[in-house]
Amino acid sequence: MPIILPHDLPAHDVLSTEGVMVMSEDDAVRQDIRPLKIGLLNLMPMKITTETQFARLIGATPLQIDLTLVRMTEHQSRHTAPEHMETFYRSFQEVRDQKFDGFLITGSPIEHLPFEEVTYWDELREVMDWTQTNVHSIFGICWGGMAMAWHFHGVRKHILPQKAFGCFRVGNEAPASPYLRGFSDDCVIPVSRWTEVRRDEVEAAGMKVLLGSEETGPCLIEDAAHRALHIFNHFEYDSDTLQAEYRRDVANGTPINVPGNYFPDDDPSRPPLNRWRSHGHLLYGNWISQIYETTPYDFAQIGR
Numbered sequence: 387m388p389i390i391l392p393h394d395l396p397a398h399d400v401l402s403t404e405g406v407m408v409m410s411e412d413d414a415v416r417q418d419i420r421p422l423k424i425g426l427l428n429l430m431p432m433k434i435t436t437e438t439q440f441a442r443l444i445g446a447t448p449l450q451i452d453l454t455l456v457r458m459t460e461h462q463s464r465h466t467a468p469e470h471m472e473t474f475y476r477s478f479q480e481v482r483d484q485k486f487d488g489f490l491i492t493g494s495p496i497e498h499l500p501f502e503e504v505t506y507w508d509e510l511r512e513v514m515d516w517t518q519t520n521v522h523s524i525f526g527i528c529w530g531g532m533a534m535a536w537h538f539h540g541v542r543k544h545i546l547p548q549k550a551f552g553c554f555r556v557g558n559e560a561p562a563s564p565y566l567r568g569f570s571d572d573c574v575i576p577v578s579r580w581t582e583v584r585r586d587e588v589e590a591a592g593m594k595v596l597l598g599s600e601e602t603g604p605c606l607i608e609d610a611a612h613r614a615l616h617i618f619n620h621f622e623y624d625s626d627t628l629q630a631e632y633r634r635d636v637a638n639g640t641p642i643n644v645p646g647n648y649f650p651d652d653d654p655s656r657p658p659l660n661r662w663r664s665h666g667h668l669l670y671g672n673w674i675s676q677i678y679e680t681t682p683y684d685f686a687q688i689g690r
Contacts, residue, residue, distance in 0.1 A: 390421060390452045391445075395474055397438040401445060408445065421450040422487045422677060423685075425521070427478070427513060428455060429494035429530060433466040436492055437474075439622040443670035444488075449678055456481055458506040478513055482520070485688040487681045488673070489521040493528030493620075497543065497581045501536055511537055517612075519689040522681040524614040525673060528579060531607075531616030535583055538612050539591035543581040550577045552628070552646030553661065556605040556619070560596045565608070565615065565672045573665040574647070575619045576628055577602050583618065606669070615673065621666030629658055 391398045391408055402408050424444060430436040437455055444451055457463070459477040491513070494504075501507055514537050517524045526534040535541035557572045575597075582603045585595060593616075597606035606617045620627070628645045632654065635642035650656045682688055 390450065391441065392474060395437075396434050396470075397441045400438050401442055404442070420683065421452040422674065422681070423452045423454065423485070424674075425454045425456050425481065425486045425489040427489065427491045427530075428457065428475075429492045431463065431465040431495065433463060433475075434470065435624075436622075439624065440490060440492075440670075443622055443666055444674055446667050447671045447674045449674060451674070454481060454484075454486070458509055460509070461506045478509060478516075482516060484520065485685040486521045487688070488523045488525065488677045489517055490525045490527065491530035491534065493530050495529075497529050497532070497579060498545070501533060514538070517614075522613065522688050523673070523677050524612065526614065526616045527622070528618055528620065529581075531618055532581065532583060534609075534612075534614060534616055535588070535591070535593070535607075538609065538614075539593070541583055541587050541591050541593075543583060546580055546582055549580050549642070550582070550602050551631075551643060552577060553648045554599055554602045554619070554646070556597045556599045556602070558596075559598055560594065560608075563596050563608070564676050565606075565669065566596060567672050567675075568668045569665060573597075574661045575605060575621055575665070576623045576648075576662060577619045578628060578631060578645075579618065617669075621662055621669055623662070625658055625660040625663075629654070 398408055426437065426440055428436050441453060455475045457471060457475045457477055459479045463471055496504055510533060514534055532543045536543065553574045554577050555572050555574055558566055558569050560566055585598065585604055588595060588604055588607055592611060593607045593609045595604045595607050598604045605619050606615065608615055628648050632642060632645055644652055644654055648658050650659065
């Protein structure tokens with residue numbers, strides 16, 4: 387089954403050319419099944435890139451997905467055309483009366499700020515509380531996952547002495563988890579962050595590490611009490627995402643190391659190889675499958 391996207395959303399054509407099944411809203415209503423309703427709160431500045439990356443992953447399952455793009459109500463994007471935001475996004479205040487089977491909260495490049503100094507922090511706290519009554523399963527990515535850990539458990543983010551930047555190997559610490567069905571004993575995942583959460587604090591809060599590394603700490607954790615997953619690294623990244631970040635910093639004169647274990651022989655003149663795509667599809671496919679198996683058919687029962 388396909389993901390339902392507006393025909394003029396940029397991700398529609400991109401994913402169609404990649405072989406992802408994409409369906410228009412008009413065609414979807416003619417199918418006699420209930421799609422899974424998934425919301426994406428997109429906090430990243432490059433909205434189109436991020437929405438395409440996540441639509442690619444959640445649209446690759448056999449289930450019909452109805453994706454709603456959500457933005458913070460008052461925050462204005464400076465990197466995405468207002469016409470795109472107006473056409474394809476709904477503010478949180480516009481969707482707060484709705485129920486969702488799944489809801490993703492992306493990262494945001496503001497990790498140097500204390501959470502309370504983020505301009506939209508109060509509304510984001512409202513969003514996170516709202517998920518407990520209106521969403522069946524929540525997935526926080528990178529800064530979004532750290533924000534959830536802080537809000538729900540008081541688990542701090544810690545500034546790293548240098549940026550964790552590159553492709554790092556993480557171990558499968560919970561092979562029996564339904565979210566890691568089909569996973570290898572370890573896998574490679576892109577990392578790009580200046581902060582971390584620490585294992586002892588995560589576990590003391592009652593959360594479980596599913597994927598982790600001695601080098602870069604917890605990668606994927608489960609918070610069963612809040613029906614939530616948190617991932618601090620980036621299975622959704624395109625093959626050239628780290629390359630673009632590296633070249634941007636070099637062009638701006640920002641001190642940056644060559645992303646480790648990413649370019650062949652760590653040579654930035656050579657094209658990088660994607661070694662995480664399959665596990666990215668596995669993880670998000672498992673998340674969607676788990677939602678399908680456990681979510682109430684009646685929307686009114688979600689969150690009870």
